[in-house]
Amino acid sequence: MPAADFNMNEIHWLMDMFNTVDVGLVVLDRDYKVCIWNGFMENHSGLLPSAVKDKDLFDLFPSIDEKWFRSKSESVFILKNRSFTIWEQQPYIFKFKNYRPITGKADHMYQNATFIPLSNTMGEVGHICIIIYDVTDEAVNKKELEAVNRKLELISQTDALTQLANRGHWENTLRQEFLRIKRSGGCSTLLMFDIDHFKKINDEHGHRCGDEALRNIADLLRKTLRETDVAGRYGGEEFAVTLLDTDKKGAQIFAERLRSVIENSSIFFDGQQVTMTVSVGFACFDSSFERHEKWIEAADKALYHSKENGRNLVSAFSDIPQS
Secondary structure (H helix, E strand, O other): HHHHHHHHHHHHHHHHHHHHHEEEEEEEEEOEEEEEEEEHHHHHHOHHHHHHHHOOOOHHOOOOOHHHHHHHHHHHHOOOOEEEEEEEEOOOOOOOOOOOOOOOOOOOOOEEEEEEEOOOOOOEEEEEEEEEEEEHHHHHHHHHHHHHHHHEEEEEEEEEOOOOOOOHHHHHHHHHHHHHHHHHHHOOEEEEEEOOOOOHHHHHHHHHHHHHHHHHHHHHHHHOOOOOOOEEEEOEEEEEEEOOOOOOHHHHHHHHHHHHHHOEEEEEOOOOOEOOOEEEEEEEEOOOOHHHHHHHHHHHHHHHHHHHHHOOEEHHHHHHHOO
C-alpha cells in the first residue's frame, strides 16, 4: 500500500474514532471559541460541529459557570499543565440530559473532565482540549449508597416506638454540649420527665395502650420543642430534653408549658379516654459537674423530687435541698 494511501487511512481511522468514541472532545482557542466538536458532543447537545465552530462557548452554553470555567482553563493555558475536575466538585460542565436507562433517576449527565494544553510548534499553548466523561452511573450509585447509609445512621439513632432520638444518640449530643459549655461557656439546661403511674396504664389498658401513650407524649413533646432543642427517649416511660442556651427561667417556662400540654391532652384507646400527667425535673449546667453524667444525675434528682412531692410537678435541681 502506498504511503500516501496509508496516511489517508490513518486520518480516516482517527476521524472515525474521534466521532464515535464515548467521551466528549472539545477544543477551544484562547478566546474560548469552539474549534473542535466531536460526535459525543453533537449527540448530547443537539448542535452540529458547523453550528458551534468559531462561536463563543459561553454564548452557546449560558449554563456553564463561566467564572469557575475560566479559572480552571487559565491555569492550563498559563502553566501548560493538565487539570482535572470530578462530578463531586462540579456536577457537570455541559448541562446534558441523562439518557442512560439504568440511571434514569438523574435528570442530567454527571461529568468528570480533563483539561489538556495543546501546544504549537513554538511550544506556545494557544488551545486547550477538554475531555468530557459521562460518569452518571457512578455518581447515581454513590449518591444512592450515601442515602442508604444516612438512612441506616438515622435508624441507628432513633427510638423505633417514639421516633425520638434513642438514649445512645441523645446522650452523645448531651456529651458534646457539655464539652462545648465547659470550653466556651454559656448556659444550657437538661430536663427529664416521666409519665406518672405509667404501670397503671399498662395494667388497666394493656401494653398496646401504653405504647400509644408513649407515642402521644412524644408527639406533644415534638410540638413543644424549639428548633435547637434535642429530645430523646431515655428509657421506658422516661424522656430527656437538652435545652440549648436556656437559663433557669427559660427552662421553667418550657417545663411548665410541656407539663400543662400533656395534662390537658388525652388518647382514646378501645373506646376509652386515657389521660396522663408527667413529673418533670431540670438542672442548669453547673461548672461543678465534672462529667456529663453528673448533669444527668442532677436532673434525675429534680425529677424524683417532683415524683415524691405529689407528681404532675416541675422541680429545679437548684431549688431542692442538697444532702
